[in-house]
Amino acid sequence: MLTTDFFPGAPNWLDLGSPDTEASADFYGSVFGWTFQSAGPEAGGYGFLQQSGKTVAALGPITEAGASPAWTIYFHAPDVDAAAKTVTEHGGTVRVEPGDVFDAGRMAAFTDPGGAQFAVWQPGTTRGLDVVTEPGSLGWTELYVPDPSAVRDFYTDLLGWNIKEVPFGDGMTYVLASTAQGEQPDVAGIMPLQPGDSPHWLPYFEVPDTDATLIRVDAGGGTVLLPAMDVDGIGRFAVCADPHGARFAVITSSDVPA
Structure with a gap:
């Protein structure tokens, strides 16, 4: 978080x-x-x-x-x-x-x-965003690249990340990154890129209700690229594109109050 x-x-x-x-x-x-x-x-x-x-x-x-x-x-x-x-x-x-x-x-x-x-x-005078994790704000970041193992050292050297692997789904492994200073929770995930897709960072926005949000995405001219799905212990999420093609995800996390 x-x-x-x-x-x-x-x-x-x-x-x-x-x-x-x-x-x-x-x-x-x-x-x-x-x-x-x-x-x-x-x-x-x-x-x-x-x-x-x-x-x-x-x-x-x-x-x-x-x-x-x-x-x-x-x-x-x-x-x-x-x-x-x-x-x-x-x-x-x-x-x-x-x-x-x-x-x-x-x-x-x-x-x-x-x-x-x-x-x-x-x-400088702006430390960063005023709000994260709460509904309507940035809740997670995820990197998609052809070979996650090939960029670990790059981000570790650049951002000082600690990297660990956790089980995810049927025999899969999810790469989690956390900061080296303080008791900072995990801040990013790294996933293998799907064939035919382009490398990218994907922001996840917290929402109270993923399905209701997707209705508004569609009504506003956006596109649902990956339909809503549930992940045990994580929450319900979906991947979208806005009317101009910019990708983002929405998630109703299990541990975030609505």
Whole structure:
């Protein structure tokens, strides 16, 4: 379960790059009840998706040439410049060089050796999201790559993760990552990529009722990519795409009050 302690290596921000931010704000507002708050004219259309006045995610126009609509998960890095050097040294790619975001913090965007895109955030005045784990907010992060074992050392060296394997399903193994500092719970999972799919990070949003949420996804023009299913001890979840194709998951966790 994620927390807002935001130890190094934990997810502390996420945003959506969209070709039509107004339409995306309307879609996610209809699905999760979020409202959009602009970060101001100097932010280039970037702003905050909020629930009861608290930031649960962010939204902005696509800024990278050739990029597709997608959610980007950011992980806490105490030193973004050092992180960029580590990425290069360990077979990853720096897509967006380290840079300051006003006084809010410093960020950079990378691609891991397996081909999945993500980012890091070095807090300034903004430590991270206001809320996680509660219904309507980020509840989990999951990485899909062709060979999970091939990226373990990359993320361990970059984010300081501890890695463990747990049984999952019929003879399967699920790779769990946790932060090295503090008593931080698990913060991410790593799964093998399905044939024909592209490497990616997938955010899970907590919802009170997965099935009711999927009805709103469909009504808003989104797509259910993986129908709702139950996993013992975990909860009920489904994978979706918004009207522009950005993927996300919804989950009603067994241990999160509605």
